[in-house]
Amino acid sequence: MTNITTEIEDLATEIDRLAIATPHASSLLQAFGPLLVSQHRFLQNWQDPTRTFPVDPLKYHGGIPLIRQCRLLLPDDPWQEAGLSVASAIGEGFPQFSEDMRCLSKRIKEEPSVCFALCTSNEASDQRTDDAPNIGIEPIALQLFQRSLTRLLLTKRARDMTKELASWPWTKGYCPMCGSFPHLAIIREKGVRWLQCSTCRHEWSFSRLTCPHCDHEDPQATNYLFVEGETDGTAFTCDKCSTYLLTSNQSGNLRPSHADLIALSLAHLDLILQEKGFLPMAACEWNTF
Ligand SMILES: [Zn+2]
Ligand SMILES: [Zn+2]
Incomplete structure (x- = not known):
């Protein structure tokens, strides 16, 4: 079996596992799962x-x-x-x-x-x-x-x-490749926040204190929403522009998780935030209801 086949199978297995482990996200995972697997396979080949x-x-x-x-x-x-x-x-x-x-x-x-x-x-x-x-x-x-x-x-x-x-510094909250806003932030080693582009999946590091959407930096107007009992998933919110960004803490995770799967499995936070009147920084097919 080739490495590519193993990787694709691992991804498909992870989607099936998450669909059971996160029942609130199972319909989204079932809908977008085939797309994720086929895109992964296409890019590998x-x-x-x-x-x-x-x-x-x-x-x-x-x-x-x-x-x-x-x-x-x-x-x-x-x-x-x-x-x-x-x-x-x-x-x-x-x-x-x-x-x-x-x-x-x-x-x-x-x-x-x-x-x-x-x-x-x-x-x-x-x-x-x-x-x-x-x-x-x-x-x-x-x-x-x-x-x-x-x-x-x-x-x-x-x-x-x-x-x-x-090697090129980029200080904007939108993607240096395609100009889209991020759909997910990932906290990695040393507490650095990485933004992942909602369109091309490019990642770039960005200040944890600043809103990527409106550049506002004010501890009074930015916040993190936590759900009781959950440690991995939160959402950064900005009162100035009324947007939010799903955020996953992956520091210390030895096995990197697939960012698309993280975003899909945190969809319950999308619902909570949108009910509070916030909009996602990037409107995607999987986070607009
Ligand atoms: Zn991009
Ligand atoms: Zn903002």
């Missing part, structure tokens, strides 16, 4: 050599993320294979969209360029579901597909750039 992009020092220091300096989604990326794997995983995790994903897969096979067009049209706006009538599927299903596929491709880009960006 992606044979292309590491591709890096030039960083403009002035723009970067000025807070302009890489995606606004150059194109990160390219026509020669493996759109057809990636699109088919994402559609298949969505069909498995979201039975209500299985017919939509079957239609979409048929279209992708007939017209391989359709995925690139879907993920790059209206790049600067959120109006991408305007493309729905052309594909003939539910707009909500198409949006889930577009976001999942974009996430997969940008995760590859971010992984390729991790080493390069490690």
